[in-house]
Amino acid sequence: MSDGSSFYITTPIFYVNDVPHIGHAYTEVAADVLARWHRQSGDDAWLLTGTDEHGQKILRTATANGVTPKAWADRLVETAWKPLLKTVDIQNDDFIRTTDVRHEVNAQKFLQHLFDAGHIYTGEYEGYYCVGCEEYKQPSDLVDGTGEFEGQPVCAIHSKPVELLHEKNYFFRMSTFTQQLLDLYESNPNFVQPESARNEVISFVKQGLSDLSISRSSFDWGIKVPWDESHVVYVWFDALLNYITAVGYGQDDEEFARRWPATHVVGKDILRFHAVIWPAMLLAAGLPVPTQVFGHGWLLVGGEKMSKSKLTGIAPSQITETFGSDAFRYYFMRAISFGQDGSFSWEDLSARYQSELANGFGNLASRVIAMVVRYCDGEIPTAGEFSQADELIRGTERRATAAAMGAVDRLAIHEAIAAVWELVDELNGYITSQEPWALAKDPAQRDRLDAVLFTAVRGLGTLAVLLSPVVPRATARLWTALGGVGDVADQRIDQAWEWTGGTHVSPLEALFPRIEATVG
RNA sequence: GGGGCGGUAGCUCAGCUGGUUAGAGCAGCGGACUCAUAAUCCGUCGGUCGCGGGUUCAAGUCCCGCCCGCCCUACCA
Numbered sequence: 001m002s003d004g005s006s007f008y009i010t011t012p013i014f015y016v017n018d019v020p021h022i023g024h025a026y027t028e029v030a031a032d033v034l035a036r037w038h039r040q041s042g043d044d045a046w047l048l049t050g051t052d053e054h055g056q057k058i059l060r061t062a063t064a065n066g067v068t069p070k071a072w073a074d075r076l077v078e079t080a081w082k083p084l085l086k087t088v089d090i091q092n093d094d095f096i097r098t099t100d101v102r103h104e105v106n107a108q109k110f111l112q113h114l115f116d117a118g119h120i121y122t123g124e125y126e127g128y129y130c131v132g133c134e135e136y137k138q139p140s141d142l143v144d145g146t147g148e149f150e151g152q153p154v155c156a157i158h159s160k161p162v163e164l165l166h167e168k169n170y171f172f173r174m175s176t177f178t179q180q181l182l183d184l185y186e187s188n189p190n191f192v193q194p195e196s197a198r199n200e201v202i203s204f205v206k207q208g209l210s211d212l213s214i215s216r217s218s219f220d221w222g223i224k225v226p227w228d229e230s231h232v233v234y235v236w237f238d239a240l241l242n243y244i245t246a247v248g249y250g251q252d253d254e255e256f257a258r259r260w261p262a263t264h265v266v267g268k269d270i271l272r273f274h275a276v277i278w279p280a281m282l283l284a285a286g287l288p289v290p291t292q293v294f295g296h297g298w299l300l301v302g303g304e305k306m307s308k309s310k311l312t313g314i315a316p317s318q319i320t321e322t323f324g325s326d327a328f329r330y331y332f333m334r335a336i337s338f339g340q341d342g343s344f345s346w347e348d349l350s351a352r353y354q355s356e357l358a359n360g361f362g363n364l365a366s367r368v369i370a371m372v373v374r375y376c377d378g379e380i381p382t383a384g385e386f387s388q389a390d391e392l393i394r395g396t397e398r399r400a401t402a403a404a405m406g407a408v409d410r411l412a413i414h415e416a417i418a419a420v421w422e423l424v425d426e427l428n429g430y431i432t433s434q435e436p437w438a439l440a441k442d443p444a445q446r447d448r449l450d451a452v453l454f455t456a457v458r459g460l461g462t463l464a465v466l467l468s469p470v471v472p473r474a475t476a477r478l479w480t481a482l483g484g485v486g487d488v489a490d491q492r493i494d495q496a497w498e499w500t501g502g503t504h505v506s507p508l509e510a511l512f513p514r515i516e517a518t519v520g
Numbered sequence: 521g522g523g524g525c526g527g528u529a530g531c532u533c534a535g536c537u538g539g540u541u542a543g544a545g546c547a548g549c550g551g552a553c554u555c556a557u558a559a560u561c562c563g564u565c566g567g568u569c570g571c572g573g574g575u576u577c578a579a580g581u582c583c584c585g586c587c588c589g590c591c592c593u594a595c596c597a
Contacts, residue, residue, distance in 0.1 A: 196525055200592055203523060207593075268591085298590095305590080335532075340525090341590080348532065351546060358557060367556035374555070418545095432561040437554065510557050 006046070007038040008262040008291075010243050012270060013050040013098065016076040017058050020084040022332075022344070023267065023299050023306060025316040029329050030296060030338060030413060031265045032090045036469035037408050037416075040493035046259055048246050049085065050096035051077050055235040059221035069221045070099060087316050089325045089472055096246040098223075098238055106250030107233065107241040108226045110285060111214075114172065115227060119284040125169040125213050128162035170215040170225060172237070177280040178209045184279065190292055192275045193411070194339035197268055197295035201275045212237070212277065240278045244287070261288045268295035294411055297341035299332075306344070319349065322515065326471035327353050330417070333470055338413045353515065357471075361424050361463070362511035365478050367431065368456045372505045375440045379504055380457050380483070381450035389430060390455045396426050397462045397497035404466060405494055420466045427459045457482060457505070458497070464488050465496040474511045481508035 011031045014024060028049060035047035053073040062072030077097065085092060096103060114120050184191055185202050192198040215231035216222065222232030241249075243262055248255030266274050271293065279289040299306045306313060319328050331349050334356070336342025372380060386394075403419035431452075439449040461482050468475040468488045479488035483502030491499050 196591095199524055204593070272592090300590090303589085337533080343532070345532090348546090351531090355546060359559060363557055363559055365556095367559080369556090371555050421545095428560060429562095431555075432553075435553085435555090440555085512557080514557055 004042055004044055006259060007035070007043040008046045008048070008247065008259045009035050009038075010047075010262050010264050011049040012264075012266050012274075013052040013096065013239055013242050014081050014084075015052045015055075016073050016081065017061055019313065020080055020315060021306065021313040022316050022319065025084060025088045025328070026299060026332050027265060027267060027296065028085065028090050029088050029332060032088075032092070033329070033333055033413055033469045034263075034265070034408065034411065035093075036091060036472070036489065037493060040465075040469060040489065040491065041405070042492060042494070044258070046094070046247070047090075047092045048094050048096060048243070048262075049090065049092045050094075050242055050246065051081055051098065052235065052239045052242075053077075053097055053099045054222040054232070054238055056216075056219045056221065059219055062221075073097070073099060084316060087320050087325065088328055091472075094246055096242050098242060100245075102251065103242055103245040104223050106245040107223050107238060109250040110241055110244070110281075111223075111233065111237075112226045114281075114284050115170075117284065119173050119176075120170050120214070121173065123169055123171045123211070123213070125167045127165065129165040167217060169213040169217075170228070170231060171211040172214045172281070172284070174212045174277065174280045175209045177283050178205060180283055181205050181209075181276065181279060184289060191279075191289070192271070193292060193294050197271050197275070197293075197339075201271065204272065205276060209276070209280070236273055236277065237281070240273060240281065243278075243290075249287075261291045263291045264293045266293065266295055268297060271295040294339070296339055297336070299336075300341055300343045301345070303343070305341075314344075323349065323353055324473070324512075326474045327357060327512065330357060330471050333413050334417045334421075336414060338411060350515070353512065356421070357512040358510075358514055360421070360428070361467070362474075362513075364424060364428050364431075364463075365460060365481070365508060365511050368427075368453070368460050369481055369505050369508050371436055371440075372453055372457065373507070375436065375449060376453065378506070380501070381454045383454050384447045384451050386451055386455070387448075389434060390451055393423075393426060393430055393455050393459050394497070396423050397459060401462070401466060401494065401496045417467075417470060420463065423459060423463055423466070427456060427463075430459075431456055457501075461499045461501055462497045465491040465493055465499050468493070477508065478511060481506050 009031050011027050014020075018024070031047060031049070035045050038045040051073070053069070058073065059069045062069040065072060067075075082095070085095075098104075098107075111120075182202070182205055185198065185205070189198070192201050212234075214234045214237045215225050215228075216234060217231045220232055222235065223238050225231040225233060243264070244256070244260060247259035247262075249260070264274050264278075274290075275293045275295075278293075282289050301314070316328060319331075323331075327349075331352055332342075332344075335348060335352060372378060400419050400423045404416040407413070407416035407419060434452045436449055436452045436456075439445040439452065460478065461484060464475040464478045464482065464484065465488060468479075468491070472489065475488050483504050483506065484491075485500045485502065
């Protein structure tokens, strides 16, 4: 990093029929923080997100709502998904929809290419089909029937008999890539991370892969198979291709060469699609595999995986309306080790907001600026002679920056924030021990007072730069109050302590005001 | 059935290739201070490291067995 090299990062694309919850926002924020961080490091960063809009379920709900599937998807994109990005301040560089022409056309090119290269064959899919679920069932999804269905296999969900159906399908010869994938995992341990995710993927692939049915003919809401328009492409095969069609695959070679390959951030529930099927597709097409597939953990509410059915699904706006988007971003990035499951609770959110954001960072900003206003008429003092305590703070600025940079390289976002927070804590301690209010009472201590406030302001500005990717709103306000030059989001984060600012501070409303009301 | 991850202070979690009296933050308690969002700073209380064996001079940290939670995977009858 830091050399202008490409950093292309993606989130999964939202299945438009889902209802947005904090799990979606969590993935987005993580990818956004990484993208912002790299942008501020001088890298050629690019964040892609978007929507997945094909498939039978969407066709069905659209029909039920009396509109075309495209109109249905349009509505959901505008009313649910784009607003979600705004709710948590995602700064995406692109938003791809699988119904975009650029996606459909180039996904077809990809498919045709695989077909021409002999990676696709015509086969017969035979399986048990549940009309209630409208999908094929694995034997493990079936149970023995009881009562009038005694002796027949029935769907575990609907308890009704399933039908044995045959369908002509096109198959992707994924099985031939088993060994190549294993070699990939072996030679590039970082390809799938964290370790736990990597282990799962390897053990799955070691069992051997079967070929993948990639077309459906029972409905038509999807991308047409180019050589047989009676079939549409299987939704996952379609969806995964967004990562390359969005950056010019098939139509803009220069852009594609500039961006690809990507780092994929995904929830661990869809890890396999990204760490197995997707690289197999790319290998077949002769394209570079992703840089990395990172499977993050789940959000646990009350010790259980958050889910709509258990009524634990929480809309991001429920949190941001009370605490703000910065607090949302900070909380989930700080409190959860990225890659592991993490517990969410209103109590924890509330406690961290109060102690870390309001009392720690926010109050630090308030007290420093208030003293510069009070003791120096708002003029930021110039540096005189520095004491050891001052030098220690300067040292911490550098150390925290370096530690955070290293952590972000490993996608350890939580560690990066923890490293930066050492500066927050040290600055608060520094101010208390240096007692600028006492120095201000003695004219003979003027130089010392100036040095202390100068150091405190420097540290605060460094914090603004370092925390900008995580809490962009608060740091933008702080930056303005400190008279920082330009936009804080444009400051080099790898040299955060070298920020430049003006001569005066301006008043600052509480960065993270106390929240008195009980929530939850 | 096979495999993975987790089970450490009230809560959320660190503890790498085994090594001084097991750590942090928050909460609690006591004190200091007043620039600040009743904030900050200092001190303090608090743990049979899931259970039982074993290896070792030494184990939260390795080995075996078991229990609990979650997940992946396979599937007998």
